[in-house]
Amino acid sequence: MSRWDSSDLPDQGGRTFIVTGANSGLGAATVRALTAAGAEVVLACRTVAKGEQLATELGERVRVRKLDLADLASVREFAAGTDGADVLINNAGVMAVPAARTADGFEMQIGTNHLGHFALTGLLLDKISERIVTVSSIAHQVGMIDLDDLNWERRRYQRWTAYAQAKLANLLFARELQRKLTAGGATKISVAVHPGYAATGLQSHTESIQDTLMALGNRLLAQSAEMGALPSLYAATADVQPGGYYGPTGWGGIRGYPGLSGSSKASRDEKVADELWELSEKLTGVTYDFVG
Numbered sequence: 287m288s289r290w291d292s293s294d295l296p297d298q299g300g301r302t303f304i305v306t307g308a309n310s311g312l313g314a315a316t317v318r319a320l321t322a323a324g325a326e327v328v329l330a331c332r333t334v335a336k337g338e339q340l341a342t343e344l345g346e347r348v349r350v351r352k353l354d355l356a357d358l359a360s361v362r363e364f365a366a367g368t369d370g371a372d373v374l375i376n377n378a379g380v381m382a383v384p385a386a387r388t389a390d391g392f393e394m395q396i397g398t399n400h401l402g403h404f405a406l407t408g409l410l411l412d413k414i415s416e417r418i419v420t421v422s423s424i425a426h427q428v429g430m431i432d433l434d435d436l437n438w439e440r441r442r443y444q445r446w447t448a449y450a451q452a453k454l455a456n457l458l459f460a461r462e463l464q465r466k467l468t469a470g471g472a473t474k475i476s477v478a479v480h481p482g483y484a485a486t487g488l489q490s491h492t493e494s495i496q497d498t499l500m501a502l503g504n505r506l507l508a509q510s511a512e513m514g515a516l517p518s519l520y521a522a523t524a525d526v527q528p529g530g531y532y533g534p535t536g537w538g539g540i541r542g543y544p545g546l547s548g549s550s551k552a553s554r555d556e557k558v559a560d561e562l563w564e565l566s567e568k569l570t571g572v573t574y575d576f577v578g
Contacts, residue, residue, distance in 0.1 A: 323523075418460075426549065464476040
């Protein structure tokens with residue numbers, strides 16, 4: 287097991303990072319570590335007031351901007367107002383929430399976790415100079431992509447199945463993005479990560495008894511948000527494999543220091559990844575330019 291942690295972060299002075307969902311949990315832990323290493327960070331937050339609280343704590347190298355991944359108009363506005371950055375960290379997400387729709391009619395989990403980030407990355411691609419990091423989950427292991435009903439319009443909604451599908455979509459997207467970057471001759475890279483089982487506010491929005499059960503799991507099994515953020519920090523700053531997948535290396539990937547992680551057979555299905563890409567372009571109206 288590697289022992290890489292935030293103390294191993296190289297100097298990030300002069301570098302700019304965009305972190306989605308940056309005001310709490312893994313996002314806030316990621317931002318704290320990056321700013322401590324000298325980086326400038328854009329906090330892309332749905333709730334600006336919460337982001338501003340963190341920005342006040344961390345100082346002038348942190349800026350807050352409104353981004354609601356469940357609303358493509360907000361995604362487009364954010365992208366249009368962004369000058370550029372070295373690294374984009376697609377961190378934000380929702381987990382096992384009750385049935386709901388985004389502003390554009392997408393199922394909330396696939397819409398926020400995957401389609402929102404797909405659109406954001408495409409709109410920012412020529413403004414990101416070095417790499418894109420996308421946060422998946424060990425839940426992808428049980429995920430399946432239903433290309434005929436991605437948005438749960440015909441199926442009976444199942445919150446955990448929807449979450450697993452969305453997190454598998456994140457991993458398929460990150461790997462397909464790398465394949466397309468390579469084919470287009472781009473030097474920037476795409477990397478995927480997962481935090482293992484980290485105690486964050488993500489586990490408190492199911493609006494069911496599961497919130498109580500997961501709170502108990504957080505106390506007994508989970509690692510801290512600071513440990514859960516290490517794979518993102520590693521993928522964003524270290525010498526990593528393009529298209530690689532990184533996560534905790536202990537306890538079956540649940541806890542520990544970051545390293546290369548295994549993934550499901552479904553996450554390596556290039557045909558499904560390509561078809562999901564085409565569907566995502568159709569649903570979001572965002573197409574990618576891979577020249578340079």
